[in-house]
Amino acid sequence: MSVKVELPFRLDDQLTEVMRLRVQSLQQRSQKRQEGERLLRHNEAVYRLDFPRQSLSFSHWTVRLPQPGRLTVTATSQLWTPDLTNLMTRQLLEPVGVFWRAAGDASDQRVQYYEADAAEFGERIAELAKVRKVMYFLFAFADGCSPETVDCSITFVDV
DSSP states (O other): OOEEEEEEOEEOHHHHHHHHHHHHHHHHTTOOOOTTBOOOOTTEEEEEEEOSOSOEEEEEEEEEOSSSEEEEEEEBOTTOOTTTSOOBGGGBOSSOEEEEEOTTOOTTSOOEEOHHHHHHHHHHHHHHHTTOSEEEEEEEEETTOOTTTOEEEEEEEEO
16 A cells, blocks of 8 residues: 655755855855855755655645745755865756745635656666665745645655
8 A cells, every 4th residue: 555755845954054055165165166056046045855755756746836926946966065065067967856835826716837847757766766865955035935834744655
């Protein structure tokens, strides 16, 4: 029998702060980033997803945006070890998940997203879960969206 497993994305305050300090340090010293390095932007934060099991199949996304805004979720590859290396552009995976609520949308209307990209993204995460216990993501907030207003999870079927 298949069991659904809903996993919430959790803000990683410590890693977000470390990445912000990296940007601040480069600015204070008037230094440039390493070639190919991906610096955290002011509207981004690092989130993590912990996998309790490795045999998962993607089911669906659950994203709640109570007000108009746009959330872009980008996964990092299994090659990024945040405690050892800076994030490099080549370690960002595609496709990304883009979710939004327009200004005229009713509050009970589902959040809009690109279905094919979101499904492919979810399937890619399920594949990576087979070899990872944790995965990191960049959440970019735009158009009125913020970490305080977003609730995001991904549901898998335990196979």
